[in-house]
Amino acid sequence: MLAANFLLLSAVLFSIGVFGVLARRNAVLVLMSVELVLAAVMLNLVAFSTIVGTIDGQVFTLFVIGVAAAEVGVGLAMVLMVYRNRRSISLDELSEMKG
Amino acid sequence: MSGTIATVLAADGINVAKNVGFGIIAFAMIFAALCVVATKNVVHAALWLVVVLGGVAAQYILAAAEFVAISQVLVYIGAVTVLFLFGIMLTRARIGTDIGLFNSGWALGIPVAALLLGVVGWAVLDYTGDDVIANQAPTPTVLLSDAYLGPYLVPFLALSFVLLAAAIGAIVIARKD
Numbered sequence: 001m002l003a004a005n006f007l008l009l010s011a012v013l014f015s016i017g018v019f020g021v022l023a024r025r026n027a028v029l030v031l032m033s034v035e036l037v038l039a040a041v042m043l044n045l046v047a048f049s050t051i052v053g054t055i056d057g058q059v060f061t062l063f064v065i066g067v068a069a070a071e072v073g074v075g076l077a078m079v080l081m082v083y084r085n086r087r088s089i090s091l092d093e094l095s096e097m098k099g
Numbered sequence: 100m101s102g103t104i105a106t107v108l109a110a111d112g113i114n115v116a117k118n119v120g121f122g123i124i125a126f127a128m129i130f131a132a133l134c135v136v137a138t139k140n141v142v143h144a145a146l147w148l149v150v151v152l153g154g155v156a157a158q159y160i161l162a163a164a165e166f167v168a169i170s171q172v173l174v175y176i177g178a179v180t181v182l183f184l185f186g187i188m189l190t191r192a193r194i195g196t197d198i199g200l201f202n203s204g205w206a207l208g209i210p211v212a213a214l215l216l217g218v219v220g221w222a223v224l225d226y227t228g229d230d231v232i233a234n235q236a237p238t239p240t241v242l243l244s245d246a247y248l249g250p251y252l253v254p255f256l257a258l259s260f261v262l263l264a265a266a267i268g269a270i271v272i273a274r275k276d
Binding site: 012017033071 | 132144164166174175178183190199208211215223226227230232235243251270272
């Protein structure tokens with residue numbers, strides 16, 4: 001298997017996730033796109049682990065899985081708080097901090 | 100024609116079955132990822148995300164990382180998806196087709212993503228070239244546990260504190276008082 005296969009697949013996933021973050025307005029959908037980006041990064045780490053032939057990439061992948069779980073939990077809690085205060089999770093309405 | 104291609108691939112030490120499996124899973128993953136960012140139904144987006152994350156787990160198995168694949172299934176398909184579905188239900192998104200899921204300037208995301216894909220793809224092809232991943236046996240889990248309890252012990256403990264802080268923080272943020 002070519003070494004570029006995994007890396008190109010994860011580049012495609014990363015780009016799709018970036019598009020989702022930029023294009024979506026619903027906060028939960030933006031969080032899902034962030035998950036796509038994180039999945040791409042983890043696939044990259046595992047691919048590097050196989051290319052280099054050491055275990056370190058897999059160790060870091062498991063770290064990323066743990067951190068991503070924490071990120072989703074806190075992110076959804078924040079979305080919930082925003083929804084409770086404003087009855088809406090449209091991100092373009094959260095513009096009080098615009099100068 | 101395909102016979103000659105198979106001969107050439109086999110001569111290069113490339114596992115044909117592995118490549119075919121990779122291609123099928125990769126196609127399904129890309130299609131599902133496009134559905135995640137394009138569908139008009141929030142619940143469907145969460146379910147398409149399951150397909151992408153399951154495909155990632157399958158790719159881990161192809162990359163000889165079994166333990167990471169099992170962790171991926173447990174954490175993502177088991178926990179994160181349920182969390183997303185709870186988030187969708189608690190914010191009372193409409194279950195059917197929804198309108199207004201896209202920004203007004205959503206089309207700007209397409210050139211940005213295409214440019215990013217071009218740059219990263221060029222860098223990847225420039226870095227790897229024709230490098231071939233050798234066929235390797237599954238990674239023994241004992242190597243991972245040795246890494247965690249050896250050189251990576253301090254980051255491992257730090258991660259456990261991060262998870263604890265995140266859990267407490269999520270409860271504090273989300274509780275009704």
